[in-house]
Amino acid sequence: MTGLRDIKRQRVHEAISTAAITLFLERGFGEVSVAEIAAAAEVSKPTLFKYFATKEDLVLHRIADHQGEAARVVRRRRPDEGPLDALERHFMAGLDRRDPVTGLNDHAEVLAYHRMVFSTPSLAARLFHHMAMDEEALAGALAEDADDLTASLLAGQVLAVQRVLARRNWLRLAEGETAARLHPEAVRAAAHAFALLRRGLDAA
Template identity: 35%
Template structure:
């Protein structure tokens, strides 16, 4: 019974967090990030202001908290790669898996809510700055992982910056085409081919780099 009660509490907590999140994004999209107060979000989500801050530490976190882990995707791919797999191939493999799964974090999701989040960020300078900072943190994590493995911090920074830039460029291309009116299926149809071309180019320059022993 205790386990069942805990499971019920956890489900309710997740449902509350999701309700607050969706309410916040809807209000930000309608009125603009700066024009919406946390109290207004709390009122619309039918929770207290304190509850909002219990789930989301700041107003910016109402946008970024559910997605912030994805800025470390490339670092995780490299950290968890199999023996014999290079850093480039690990990041490539992970990205292709996300393309196949139509992961929102790589810009391939047709659900309007996912598109709305990007619109809110793109229209808000402070959120754009936060996105840049989080991206740089992810690149630094990747560089630290590579430096730890190879012992060469300079080359690790170069490799991490290159891999991060390639991922960002591919994701931005997905968004650009969707913003231009193309359907998700149409963009996804050649996404894997574009990704292979991008990572092939990097692999040529980092030939044999950071192959896990």
């Protein structure tokens, strides 16, 4: 059962997060100071840093739930399902539910969020750091059924494919396409990409 202290911490966390993202999207990541965010969230700077170690974390915590997701998908797959099949199924389900991590979400705030991350060097660098950690975690999961080299190579390829697909979807939406119209094409592109990956896996 969640205690009152945990509930309060979660509320403060959300208040800081909401204030930060709102200000960043209104004025730009580099134009907003941590002091302004703390003031908007009605907390002190020391309190803010207890919840978010860096300014970049104020943005990228929004994707924290996806950290290590590919590795979890592989480990939780059905007994009769291969790792790549599970990863493809999970990505396709993400497209269907318009998960922002697939790039196929045309909500204005989601599009603006992606634009901010991709156009801000420090955020992009931190994002790639997260991706490197995801790759290492996925390689660890795949290594349970393959040698270390094969697992590492496949992990890099899978996450690169997902990154390219998501970026492609976001760019199309940023150009004015709608998620509903783009969805069939995004599904076909993902199926094609995973088919190419599967050929490599079969060879391995």
